[in-house]
Amino acid sequence: MQRGETGQFEVASTAGEVVHAFIPTPLPPVPPLDLTGQRQKRLEASLLACGRLDGIAAMLPDPDLFLYTYVRREAVLSSQIEGTQSSLSDLLLFELEDVPGVPLDDVVEVSNYVAALEHGLTRLRGGFPLSNRLIREVHEKLLARGRGADKQPGEFRRSQNWIGGTRPGNALFVPPPPNLVEACMAQLEVFLHADDDGLPTLVRAALAHVQFETIHPFLDGNGRVGRLLIALILFESNVLRQPLLYLSLFFKQHREEYYRLLGLVRTSGDWESWLDFFLDGVAQTAGQAVETAHRLLALFRDDAARVQDLGRAAASALRVFDALRARPLSSIGTIVERTGAAYPTVARAVESLETLGIVREVTGRKRERVFGYTHYLDILNEGAEPL
Template sequence: MERGGTGHYETTSVAGESVRAFVPAPLPPEMPLEFTPERRKLLERATLALGRLDSVTLLLPDPDIFLYAYVRREAVLSSQIEGTQSSFSDLLLFELEEAPGVPFDDVLEVSNYVSALNHGMERLAGGFPLSNRLLREMHALLLSRGRGSHKQPGEFRRSQNWLGGTRPGNARFVPPPPQQVEALMGDLERFIHDERQPYTTLVKAALAHVQFETIHPFLDGNGRLGRMLISFILHHEGILRRPLLYLSLYFRQYRPRYYELLDQVRTQGDWEAWLDFFLEGVERTANDAVDTARRLVRLFQEDEARIQRQGRRAGTLFRCFQVICRRPLITVNELCARTGLSYPAAAAAIDTLGELGVLDEITGRKRNRVYRYTTYVSILNEGTLA
């Protein structure tokens, strides 16, 4: 549905050239969204898929295992959209030890993403509100090291940015002038917490994501933080007990359409086309996450059954296996530290788990060897670049 532009342009001067910066109107849209029977069904299916995702953790013996893995998978995917080449395995290697051979700058960005996301979850769990202050805290961690660390981490931008093109004058899109950012983000924060607005939490998250990306409040990291915001709104409002919905893979798969729809909202006011795309992504992503969780449960059960058939060794092997489920890349020393086993006992357990097809060695070295829970990592690697 076309309503006309959802904001206005302001002419500003950047580096000696005149550009038109877009300033979005506050949410919610002045003309209410249209909910056809088809769109209501799509909203219902997406909501049901979120319900299944929220309950899937009940299947898991330890939900934190899934959260640990899924947060890192999202960090890899979201960072890949921004051009990094790190894989899920690269990140796990980096966290285990800053291993040679991983793309250091890239994996550092992904590690920063994990830190930012974990910080946000911890703050919300402690009762801190979903707010601009929290977003700035997360941004400070997102850009704390590596590329982007010179671009005002934790601060709203004080200069003009742009998307596409080599300069503002030939950019695809120019966000609001910097002096408008604080007020616009204040409006967005009020919308997120406004209980009088007429839309469900899922629709609110869809609207808020577009608004955040349109404001583009930081000099760098807006895409990554804007994608986190979706999951955090759903988590903050109790739709998801754990922030497990991450749309980065869906947005990456349909990147041209994603950008086209953001532009259609700004220039034509077509919120409905964006909402349809968003809800389809939510349904698909939530269903995929449920399928992944079920496959991991099945994998754990099958491997536990193999271990239980090992007789007297089963107790020690299972103790090691529980650690490996939480840390699917491991060294003998790390296993000793986490289980309290002696080095010979841990090494023997790793050898047996290798014989059972649970682990394989990935470095080819004779010393400081790293072992991988191969099938587990393969499942989480699906959809990433490597």
């Protein structure tokens, strides 16, 4: 539906240039969204896919195990969209404090993303509402270290920013002036808390993401916080009991269309085209997460059966195998800490798992070696390669 521009422009000055800053109209859209016909079917398909994902999460023997690595995969993907070159293995090595050859600034950014997401989820589990205060807390965690640490972490911007172009005068888009950011975010918060507009949660998340990106309330980290916001909305609303739906890979794979549709919302009010794209992304992403979970369950089952065939060495090898399921990149010292087994016992078990082809050493070093559960990492790395 073509509604016309979904906001108004205000002349502002920044970096010595005059710009036309865009101030979005508060949500929800007027006239109301068309949620009939094929769009209703898309919504139903997306909800069904989320239900399947919730169901498979309930079947997992240890959902936290899957969540640990899936959250880190999302951190890698979301950060890659912003230009980092870290891989999932880089992040896991960094968390072991073993980072040979890892681009430190990049991996610190990814680690910050994990901390930001986990902080938001912990606050929501504790009953804290999804609010501007929580969004600022998440942003503070995101920019706590490394690049961006000097960009007012946890604070709405007090200066004009812009998107695209080499300077304000040739920018692709200029968000609201700094003096209006607080008011725009307050309106978004009202929308997030509304319970009388009849909008399904998936639709609310789709609208809120665009509005947040349009306001661009921070000096840095807006894209990552905007993607986090989707996960936090779905989790708070109990669409998913485990936070396992992340759209960063879908946005990464369809970057041009993503940005084109954001622009269409602003210039012509075509929320429906954006919503179709978003719902397709939810259905596809949830379906892929279910498939990934099934593949991992099958991998764990088959590999455990191979370990059990080791005879007398099986018991200790299974303990080490379980530790590597929980942390698919680990040093022998880390496994000793996690299992409580003696160092020589763990070393022999790791050697047995190497012989079976379940794990391999990843650093090429003779000391302080790190072992990876390679097939597990291969499945998680699909689509998560640096751009």
